[in-house]
Amino acid sequence: MHEFSLMSAVMDAVENSARVHGAAKVLVIRLTIGEMAEVVPEAMEFAFEALSPGTLSEGAELTMTTVRPRSRCAACDAEFEHDRYHWSCPNCDSLATELLAGKELYIESIEIEDGPVANDDAHNDRVQQQSDTTVERSGHE
Amino acid sequence: MKVEINKPILDRNDTLAARVRKQMDENSIYLLDILASPGAGKTSLILATIAALRDTYRIAVIEGDIASQVDAQRIKEQGISAVQINTGGICHLESQMILRALEVLNLPELDLIIIENVGNLVCPTDFYLGEDAKVMILSVPEGHDKPLKYPGVFQAAKAIILNKIDVIDHFDFNEQNFRYDIERLNPSAAVFPLSATTGEGINDWTQWLDVQIASRTADKATADTRPIVVQPSR
Numbered sequence: 480m481h482e483f484s485l486m487s488a489v490m491d492a493v494e495n496s497a498r499v500h501g502a503a504k505v506l507v508i509r510l511t512i513g514e515m516a517e518v519v520p521e522a523m524e525f526a527f528e529a530l531s532p533g534t535l536s537e538g539a540e541l542t543m544t545t546v547r548p549r550s551r552c553a554a555c556d557a558e559f560e561h562d563r564y565h566w567s568c569p570n571c572d573s574l575a576t577e578l579l580a581g582k583e584l585y586i587e588s589i590e591i592e593d594g595p596v597a598n599d600d601a602h603n604d605r606v607q608q609q610s611d612t613t614v615e616r617s618g619h620e
Numbered sequence: 621m622k623v624e625i626n627k628p629i630l631d632r633n634d635t636l637a638a639r640v641r642k643q644m645d646e647n648s649i650y651l652l653d654i655l656a657s658p659g660a661g662k663t664s665l666i667l668a669t670i671a672a673l674r675d676t677y678r679i680a681v682i683e684g685d686i687a688s689q690v691d692a693q694r695i696k697e698q699g700i701s702a703v704q705i706n707t708g709g710i711c712h713l714e715s716q717m718i719l720r721a722l723e724v725l726n727l728p729e730l731d732l733i734i735i736e737n738v739g740n741l742v743c744p745t746d747f748y749l750g751e752d753a754k755v756m757i758l759s760v761p762e763g764h765d766k767p768l769k770y771p772g773v774f775q776a777a778k779a780i781i782l783n784k785i786d787v788i789d790h791f792d793f794n795e796q797n798f799r800y801d802i803e804r805l806n807p808s809a810a811v812f813p814l815s816a817t818t819g820e821g822i823n824d825w826t827q828w829l830d831v832q833i834a835s836r837t838a839d840k841a842t843a844d845t846r847p848i849v850v851q852p853s854r
Contacts, residue, residue: 481712488629500623510629517745517772531719563771567804574807584629584746591621 482518485584486526490536492586497535503594506537512544514581515563518544539589548581633747636715639720640750647727650677650833651735653713653771655747656757658739661783663691664816665757666734672826676822677731678832682721684713684738691736712743715750715828732833741770752836753778760784760791764798771805778832779810781825785816 491522497505508527512518520543531537550557552568553575560566567574628634644651656662663683680701683691692704701722705713713735717833725733735751737744751834756777758766761784767774774780780802788795794812802811814821 481710481746484714485629485746486711488632490628492625492627492631496623496625500621502621502623515772515775517742550816564768564805571774574803586625586629588622588624588626591623593621 482522483526485518486523486530487526489586490530490534493589494535496589497591501590502535502591503591505539505544505589506592507540507590508536509587509589510543511543511546511583511585511587512543512582513548515581516584517577518584522572544587546580546583550576551579552576579593591612610620621637624775630748631744633715635658637748638720639751640718642716643655643722644733647730647819649730650732651749651751652732652735652829653735653744653754654757655737655741655754656759657762659812660739660757662736662739662757662814663694665783666736667698668816668819668822669734669826669829670695670698672822673732673830674698674700676830678729679732679734679760680725680730682718682733684717684734684736686710686738696848701730701793707738709805711738711745712748713742713749718749723740729730732809736816737786741766742782745772745776753832755779756783757781758798759787760788760793763792764794767801767805768797770790774798774802775806777806777809779812779825779828782811783815783816786818786820787814822851 488506488522493505493508508525512523518532523543525549527536527541529537546558548563549558549560550566552571552573554573555568557568557570557573558579561569562618566576566578567575611616640651654662654666664837666681670681673679679696680703681692683695683702683704684854685706686709687706689704692702695702704722705717705721706711707717718735735749736790752774756773758780760782781840782795783796798813802809810824812821812828816822
């Protein structure tokens with residue numbers, strides 16, 4: 480269930496960014512998840528439902544784009560897609576391959592509803608402090 | 621309005637891991653992260669490793685467990701510094717926990733720090749802790765099919781230890797199948813069949829580790845050894 484830790488990190492970054500941009504509400508959160516990362520999307524959704532109430536992200540749509548693993552063969556230079564278990568080169572059967580994509584754990588972007596909050600430095604400092612304490616707290620779940 | 625964030629989810633963890641890495645480099649310490657399921661023999665392997673290398677290197681251990689001081693106590697009985705991290709339910713260690721543990725240790729007096737991660741074959745895999753290498757232990761009773769069930773941890777490991785080979789005759793464990801699957805998943809991984817309790821095969825493992833530590837201390841240029849860094853494809 481490390482998805483709770485991952486989603487806590489997502490929430491910190493999203494809430495921070497939303498406040499800096501003076502958002503009244505977060506409408507959409509877009510993540511990119513590689514198929515070779517140890518992440519179960521349903522567990523991410525569950526964590527989001529548990530963590531988001533009372534935040535700017537409450538009720539937001541969580542979208543996760545999954546990335547198929549892709550590798551390049553060091554022997555014949557072929558590039559190919561594959562699943563989690565088979566990453567030998569389909570062209571020459573070499574096992575010396577380099578993973579190009581598939582391990583992503585990435586926050587892409589958010590959609591926000593504009594709010595009336597001004598974007599001043601003092602406000603940003605407060606947001607930074609809040610963000611730090613949240614990270615600290617996530618170590619004691 | 622769309623706001624681009626474009627940040628790894630583990631950005632904060634990676635930033636703190638870089639701080640761990642810096643402290644290791646400044647003090648010429650090799651940091652080893654050991655992963656395995658509960659009961660695979662992590663603490664026994666660490667004790668056997670300490671016995672073999674304690675005359676060559678100054679060693680400390682960071683113990684990660686959900687609760688209890690049991691493992692740290694076993695290490696301290698050998699006269700080795702041990703810090704216990706109790707995660708209180710979290711299923712893996714994160715860099716901020718390692719940073720806190722390092723505050724307790726006398727880093728200039730150390731050459732090797734061994735992290736015993738929380739017993740789990742899934743969650744610790746994605747968390748970089750600033751380590752030089754992740755090593756995973758599979759024990760014979762768990763079965764030879766584990767690489768196919770938990771590919772991530774077998775792919776993240778620089779070395780894979782097959783522990784409890786002294787009881788292999790009593791289990792339906794096919795070492796050939798195991799090695800075949802490892803070769804498909806992680807062809808560059810070193811594999812060490814051994815028994816941490818009888819000592820069989822321990823030398824091959826500790827000699828490998830010895831070479832890793834020596835080559836790292838000799839070549840400080842290889843500061844960041846993360847095997848795979850992937851940016852999202854667009």
